[in-house]
Amino acid sequence: MYDNFMRGNDQLSNRFRFVSSSLVNKALICREPDSCREYLVKRFMASSTNNLYLWPYNSGCHWLLLAIDPLKEVVYFLNSIDGEWTNYPDMKQLVDTSIKVFRSQRQARVPRTKSSNITWIKVQCPLQRNGIDCGYFVMRFMREIINMNQIEIPITYFDEYKCAHYTRLQLEQIKEELCQYFIEKRLISI
Numbered sequence: 001m002y003d004n005f006m007r008g009n010d011q012l013s014n015r016f017r018f019v020s021s022s023l024v025n026k027a028l029i030c031r032e033p034d035s036c037r038e039y040l041v042k043r044f045m046a047s048s049t050n051n052l053y054l055w056p057y058n059s060g061c062h063w064l065l066l067a068i069d070p071l072k073e074v075v076y077f078l079n080s081i082d083g084e085w086t087n088y089p090d091m092k093q094l095v096d097t098s099i100k101v102f103r104s105q106r107q108a109r110v111p112r113t114k115s116s117n118i119t120w121i122k123v124q125c126p127l128q129r130n131g132i133d134c135g136y137f138v139m140r141f142m143r144e145i146i147n148m149n150q151i152e153i154p155i156t157y158f159d160e161y162k163c164a165h166y167t168r169l170q171l172e173q174i175k176e177e178l179c180q181y182f183i184e185k186r187l188i189s190i
Helices: 002-008 012-017 028-030 034-046 089-105 136-150 168-184
Strands: 017-018 052-058 065-068 072-076 121-122
Touching: 028 034, 028 089, 034 089, 052 136, 065 089, 065 136, 136 168
Parallel strands: 017 052, 072 121
Antiparallel strands: 052 065, 065 072
16 A cells, blocks of 8 residues: 555655554454554654554454544544444454553643543445455555545545445455555565
8 A cells, every 4th residue: 555655655654654464463462462552652653743544453354444543532443344343342442542542642631521532433434245355445445545635534434435335346456456566566476
């Protein structure tokens, strides 16, 4: 995503950041929650402007996307199988704790009513029709968020991309981009 859409574009590079799913995932959250929290807080602290952090999260058998705005303390939850974030309590606790630590480290003042509440928004994004395309959906979500160049994601998703399901062609486009990237980087040979 970064190489294809953001490299060389300072505006996008300064607006969108990524959380590494290899450094923060279900297995590591359960095994090493402190190191996962430290990683997230460090990522949040590294920015000096309002950023949206895109985190492709693998629950062990399913990919979903979190888009985190740590300054506004908002987490956008995009799940192509229409599940709730409450189905991922370890992930939610890690994100909430990381935002609270970030808040504390930057000495932010928040109203008493907001002090314990981080806003989670379930985005009504396109849904998959099978049990195998979730990773491609996450990639497409990230691509569309970056293309829209907005920090806030509408609850009903972006009008330009709103649909109940992606077409086969829309998913093939993501697969082709991924394959082309692998070939160009010589990660696979043909």
